Amino acid sequence: MMQDVDLAPGVGYIDGQYLPRAGIALPTTDVGFKLCDMCYDAIHVWRGRFFRLEDHLDRFARSIAKRRFNFPFSRDEVRAILTECVRRSGLRDSMTMLIATRGDMLGPGFDLRRCTSRYIAWADPYYAVISEAQAREGVPVAISRVPRVPPDSVDPTVKNFARIDFADALYDAYEQGCEHALLLDREGNVTEGRGWNVFAVFGGTVVTPDSGVLEGITRKTVLELCARGNLEPRVAVLPGGDIARADEVFMASTAGGLMPVSRIDGTPIGSGAPGPVTRRLTDLYWELHEDPAYTTEVVY
């Protein structure tokens, strides 16, 4: 079982104020509450440097545009407020969040176009989606019977919190003795887990699902790193029945980087231990964190 994250050092921002992290709360007058009409991004700080900050800000801006929010903060303001959360927290390794909501609406049937977005940000101590033991040994994953919400109903490329399907999928996983669930789409193809993309390694080819998923920044990084690792990246349909036959499988998330999967529905993946491709890409991923082209220093 994983440890709780101590939020005490965290700092957040809402409605013009910097507050202790645990004090950040969403007003129930916000349509973000009533319709889950929000989008977000998560960025990590490693050894005092943001990783791919501008890529995340690009995606956050795209999400806000796709949701057609009236978002009154400039990109520079978004970056400055987030950085200030990290600076005030003093955290050298941090998971940060940027959230844009639809904004307040008083009453039930009003015009969403009249709302003005709220911007919420925070910096927490860094954490991974899995435990340290699981990162060493690999993590068992269950394929859930709950189908992922389809992209034409809720666009998964806009990172959002409307994830009841993931909550139900986790219960499915618990019943199979797993803490993590992988969801299929309605055609039975692999999509993603709650907060992570998935990769399957077949020989020298590294496959990740092409649609119905968040276009993760860690996913993007892995695809780019394949060239350095002499591997062929492939963005394609990945049938649910194929994934357990892969030589290696790993999760990819800002919260943990690359994380090896040991079993799927009880079937060992390869040897059941983290494989060489996963290990090689993981090393390349963390090496990138020392490259100034990929990182932005926080001045504390």
Add this chain to the structure above:
Amino acid sequence: MMQDVDLAPGVGYIDGQYLPRAGIALPTTDVGFKLCDMCYDAIHVWRGRFFRLEDHLDRFARSIAKRRFNFPFSRDEVRAILTECVRRSGLRDSMTMLIATRGDMLGPGFDLRRCTSRYIAWADPYYAVISEAQAREGVPVAISRVPRVPPDSVDPTVKNFARIDFADALYDAYEQGCEHALLLDREGNVTEGRGWNVFAVFGGTVVTPDSGVLEGITRKTVLELCARGNLEPRVAVLPGGDIARADEVFMASTAGGLMPVSRIDGTPIGSGAPGPVTRRLTDLYWELHEDPAYTTEVVY
């Protein structure tokens, strides 16, 4: 355009405290925030009496059970806290909310079964989903191109806030000059709108969709009232192509009761004005609010 609701007289409850309504906010540490893992119910108070309070409490308890929340409040406590919100507000006509969340989880990948639910309640001034002018003249509705999230991904009988599909459907409606959107399922059959069920009247038959919808208390009330109105209630598949051919169409919601639809996608329904069946059922609905069998007095 509708008026904003003045929340000033409202009173809410969270974490052991009664607060002014506008101060009720959801902690971002709650899985209700991170995965929208919440359920809710909405009950109205009319002339100092709750309408069908125990029916709503039954449904709220079913929702909590379906979501497998560890909910530490008894039914009597739920009722007492909600009633206290109304009493403190002094509101004789009120829309009240009961919300159960998954509860706090510190960290990203932790076991949902360890969480303890939070209970949030409030009493706002009464409001309807539509304006008074629309209640008199009928409201135009657009059928959205955004398909409703399917029931096997998110169960619509558990009243929930994961409604990004409704937000996108509303934008679709705005483009068609409407403030209200009706969503179809993936087979093209009618489901519901944001916060309301729909009924179509064909001669003496009153049809409402059988699945993929919230089993609304107003919907239940309408089905029961059909007998008194000499009408045949029918819970059945309602193809999206059929509804505009109905003699009458109306919305049903705790927030407004029965509300006449004047046009669907620009096509007038019947004469385009509220029809006799809608008017008759509306009268019966409001008469029920004086029946002690359906109402519970608030002692202010």
